Amino acid sequence: MSAETMPTSASNGSAFNVRPRPRPASAASAVVTLAWRAMLKIKHVPFQLFDVTVMPIMFTLLFTAMFSGALEQFAGDYIQYLLPGILVQTILFITVYTGVGLNSDITKGLFDRFRSLPMWQPSPIFGALAGDLFRYTVACLVILVVGLLLGFRPQAGPLGVIAAIGLVLALAFALSWFWIIIGMLVKTPESVMTTSFIFLMPLTFASDIFVPLETLKYGWLKAMVFHNPVTHLAAASRALMHGTSVGDHVWWVLGSCVVILVATVPVALRMYHKER
Numbered sequence: 001m002s003a004e005t006m007p008t009s010a011s012n013g014s015a016f017n018v019r020p021r022p023r024p025a026s027a028a029s030a031v032v033t034l035a036w037r038a039m040l041k042i043k044h045v046p047f048q049l050f051d052v053t054v055m056p057i058m059f060t061l062l063f064t065a066m067f068s069g070a071l072e073q074f075a076g077d078y079i080q081y082l083l084p085g086i087l088v089q090t091i092l093f094i095t096v097y098t099g100v101g102l103n104s105d106i107t108k109g110l111f112d113r114f115r116s117l118p119m120w121q122p123s124p125i126f127g128a129l130a131g132d133l134f135r136y137t138v139a140c141l142v143i144l145v146v147g148l149l150l151g152f153r154p155q156a157g158p159l160g161v162i163a164a165i166g167l168v169l170a171l172a173f174a175l176s177w178f179w180i181i182i183g184m185l186v187k188t189p190e191s192v193m194t195t196s197f198i199f200l201m202p203l204t205f206a207s208d209i210f211v212p213l214e215t216l217k218y219g220w221l222k223a224m225v226f227h228n229p230v231t232h233l234a235a236a237s238r239a240l241m242h243g244t245s246v247g248d249h250v251w252w253v254l255g256s257c258v259v260i261l262v263a264t265v266p267v268a269l270r271m272y273h274k275e276r
Contacts, residue, residue: 030119034127038101039134056090056143063210064150083147084164084237085209088230090143091136091172092204096196098132099179100189107188122269129176136172140165156243164240167253171233174257177264184271207231229256 063086064079105111105124114124144152144161154161178199183192206221207230216222225231232252239246 030123031126031130034124035130035134036127038128038131041101041131053139053142055093056086056139057146059090060086060143060146060150077151079147079150079152080242081212081238082210083143083150083152084241085207085234086147087140087143087164088168088234088237089204089209090139091168092175092230093196093200094136094139095132095172095176096179096192096200097135098128098176099181099183099192099196101128101183102180103183103186103189103192106184121273125180125268125272129173132176133169133173136169137165140168154241156241160240160243164237167236167240167250168233170257171229171253171260174260174264177261177268180268181264181271184268203228203230207234209234229253232256 060083064082102111102125105114111124115121179192179196182195183189186192186195206225207228208225209230213222213225213231216225229252232249236246236249236253238244239249
């Protein structure tokens with residue numbers, strides 16, 4: 001081969017068209033992308049909107065119609081008392097879908113695909129949580145619209161309502177980490193749903209969501225309900241929405257959030273990294 005026909009190093013480089021490797025996505029961009037994925041799942045599976053639209057409407061209409069006549073003597077206009085509690089109950093019930101979604105990803109093998117990608121590894125968890133916070137906010141707005149149609153009037157105005165929703169979302173975010181742990185412990189999404197009833201039913205019904213604390217007959221029951229963080233969340237939400245004194249209810253809720261996060265986040269992340 002003559003010197004004229006031999007390929008040069010420059011021609012080799014242009015033939016292979018070598019380009020620099022793209023930089024890995026940052027942690028923030030990975031979380032935002034996976035949060036968008038969580039919201040796109042609602043677009044492709046519209047049934048997922050059921051828990052943030054139909055269920056809040058059903059709870060609000062059902063409990064208002066059934067209890068308002070019997071309990072107005074304790075709480076005045078019952079819708080003013082009930083609606084902040086219904087908002088709390090509904091949001092806490094739909095936190096379980098964080099664990100259901102994670103369990104579905106693990107079952108379908110998407111978890112292993114995420115692990116192989118060059119991104120911040122906890123981003124699937126934080127992305128799912130960010131998407132769920134959007135769903136919780138939608139559910140809050142649905143409940144408020146239904147409540148306004150039924151006569152609910154928050155005396156503190158928009159700022160009080162926003163503060164109450166923020167407090168509810170804070171406890172929902174903390175509780176979602178518990179469901180992440182459950183989602184990695186059980187085998188199927190249905191098992192996550194079944195487990196949720198064991199915890200959420202007593203947590204929400206053994207509170208003052210439906211009846212004032214002072215109406216309870218038994219002292220031991222009153223003590224149990226008083227120490228339930230859901231009781232303080234419902235009481236703080238009412239106080240913030242109606243502009244009354246919040247007392248120490250907000251501190252109870254924020255303290256409960258810290259305790260739950262400290263107890264669950266390290267465990268959930270450790271389990272997530274060890275999951276096979």
